[in-house]
Amino acid sequence: MDNIEQKIEQLKLPNSSKKLHAVGRLLVDKGVDSLWDLDTKTLPASGRRWRKKARKFAEEHIKPFAQQADLNPEGFDNNLLFKKAAKQGFLTTAFPKPIGSAPLRLFSKNAAFLTAIVAEEFAAVDGGLTLKLMAPNLGIAPILLGGDVSAIFRYLIPYYVGSTWFGKTKTMSFAITEPNAGSDVEDNEGGATAKLGTTAKKVKNGYVLNGTKLFISNGAISDATTVFAKLEGEGIESWTCFLVESWREGFTVGRHELKMGQRASDASELIFDNVFVPTKNIIGKLRGGWPLNKNTLNFSRPAVAAMALGQARGAFNSALQYTKEKYVGNTKMIEFQEVQLELAEMVQELWAARSLIWQSLNHFAMPQSIASATKAYASDTAWKIANKSMELMGDDGYLHKNNVERFWRDVRLTQIYEGTNQLNRLAIIEHHLKTDFSIL
Numbered sequence: 103m104d105n106i107e108q109k110i111e112q113l114k115l116p117n118s119s120k121k122l123h124a125v126g127r128l129l130v131d132k133g134v135d136s137l138w139d140l141d142t143k144t145l146p147a148s149g150r151r152w153r154k155k156a157r158k159f160a161e162e163h164i165k166p167f168a169q170q171a172d173l174n175p176e177g178f179d180n181n182l183l184f185k186k187a188a189k190q191g192f193l194t195t196a197f198p199k200p201i202g203s204a205p206l207r208l209f210s211k212n213a214a215f216l217t218a219i220v221a222e223e224f225a226a227v228d229g230g231l232t233l234k235l236m237a238p239n240l241g242i243a244p245i246l247l248g249g250d251v252s253a254i255f256r257y258l259i260p261y262y263v264g265s266t267w268f269g270k271t272k273t274m275s276f277a278i279t280e281p282n283a284g285s286d287v288e289d290n291e292g293g294a295t296a297k298l299g300t301t302a303k304k305v306k307n308g309y310v311l312n313g314t315k316l317f318i319s320n321g322a323i324s325d326a327t328t329v330f331a332k333l334e335g336e337g338i339e340s341w342t343c344f345l346v347e348s349w350r351e352g353f354t355v356g357r358h359e360l361k362m363g364q365r366a367s368d369a370s371e372l373i374f375d376n377v378f379v380p381t382k383n384i385i386g387k388l389r390g391g392w393p394l395n396k397n398t399l400n401f402s403r404p405a406v407a408a409m410a411l412g413q414a415r416g417a418f419n420s421a422l423q424y425t426k427e428k429y430v431g432n433t434k435m436i437e438f439q440e441v442q443l444e445l446a447e448m449v450q451e452l453w454a455a456r457s458l459i460w461q462s463l464n465h466f467a468m469p470q471s472i473a474s475a476t477k478a479y480a481s482d483t484a485w486k487i488a489n490k491s492m493e494l495m496g497d498d499g500y501l502h503k504n505n506v507e508r509f510w511r512d513v514r515l516t517q518i519y520e521g522t523n524q525l526n527r528l529a530i531i532e533h534h535l536k537t538d539f540s541i542l
């Protein structure tokens with residue numbers, strides 16, 4: 103790097119903006135900010151503050167534990183991390199102040215804007231702990247998007263107030279996936295033929311749930327889960343969302359999956375064996391589960407895109423650092439133009455993904471095609487960048503201690519969950535069938 107700077111210096115070209123008139127100086131970039139700083143400047147003041155705060159938190163409280171939580175997720179102390187995150191308002195980003203922590207300027211752009219900002223910063227140091235801290239947003243989303251004010255007062259507000267005001271470490275999860283229904287419950291065509299096994303039977307004062315959900319992020323540690331079940335004897339058109347507290351009789355956690363990446367967060371099987379839930383635990387409307395599910399996914403996909411971007415940034419940073427230190431023969435890797443071209447391409451891609459995510463989050467009501475395009479593009483791009491980072495680092499990239507292999511494993515998941523990227527691409531087309539394919 104020093105060599106490159108020296109070479110530029112030797113050219114003696116008058117690049118300084120001091121050579122311009124005062125008004126001109128106002129209009130030109132001084133060329134001293136990082137891309138991170140330049141992008142941060144485009145946010146409203148509250149967004150700028152949160153972005154900086156999230157980066158600081160990630161460096162201080164997530165990064166030091168990333169390796170440990172990946173290698174030994176069972177032995178990791180969740181409580182401490184949740185407590186610190188709760189106290190600083192990172193677990194309540196989907197609702198405005200003073201109940202949640204979202205500044206009104208950001209919330210009025212999109213309810214997930216602050217979550218996406220935080221998710222990128224956290225994921226830039228670790229994907230697994232980020233999923234652990236972000237998954238509760240998915241659990242809470244049906245309550246927010248269901249729009250039932252009494253449910254918001256009963257569940258969301260106490261949960262959020264407990265977290266932001268008293269630093270309580272409760273957590274939530276979201277359960278749609280079943281042994282025979284994965285992608286099927288993530289698009290309309292699949293939904294129409296989905297073989298659903300989780301049922302809710304009407305009884306006095308409530309419903310009795312039976313069935314199994316699979317791959318539920320944070321399922322084993324959640325205090326409550328928003329669970330989607332069809333009514334007994336009916337099909338998916340009767341799908342209804344129920345809030346199931348983990349203390350309810352008949353609820354148990356089954357198998358914990360042994361995952362390739364994002365290992366710090368558990369993906370668990372949830373078993374419902376005659377679990378009674380009162381009628382007041384219905385979230386949204388009875389038989390309103392399908393649109394609620396779709397809107398929840400639309401709400402959360404841009405935040406998943408931001409997680410993917412963060413992980414790619416983490417991998418890129420490791421690779422960049424490596425090229426600055428590693429010698430090939432007598433030359434530092436970064437001095438080779440081939441390497442510079444690779445790095446420049448990665449920067450372009452990272453920046454394009456962030457621009458897309460932030461642009462998408464300007465939609466107050468998130469359209470399906472935009473949510474899906476954002477998630478699929480950002481996670482595919484992130485995967486490419488993590489892979490290229492590993493390539494640049496050669497055998498060193500393959501070593502656990504250098505972090506890139508962890509980002510590489512972690513980021514792969516963002517192409518799979520919240521609908522595989524194939525399904526998300528189909529969702530773009532499905533949405534625009536309604537507009538007679540006038541996509542652009």
Ligand SMILES: Cc1cc2nc3c(=O)[nH]c(=O)nc-3n(C[C@H](O)[C@H](O)[C@H](O)COP(=O)(O)OP(=O)(O)OC[C@H]3O[C@@H](n4cnc5c(N)ncnc54)[C@H](O)[C@@H]3O)c2cc1C
Nearest residue numbers: 276277278279284285317318319369518519520521522524
């Ligand atoms: C670690 C992890 C965490 C998860 N967390 C949660 C969670 O918190 N809550 C939750 O409810 N779920 C969760 N999931 C489930 C996740 O969303 C689904 O696994 C995912 O959507 C894919 O579904 P599937 O595994 O059944 O794949 P399948 O549906 O079996 O797909 C298999 C293949 O077929 C393709 N395919 C399927 N349908 C079509 C089609 N119509 N056209 C073209 N190709 C198609 C898919 O793209 C894929 O390549 C999680 C999954 C994982 C792995």
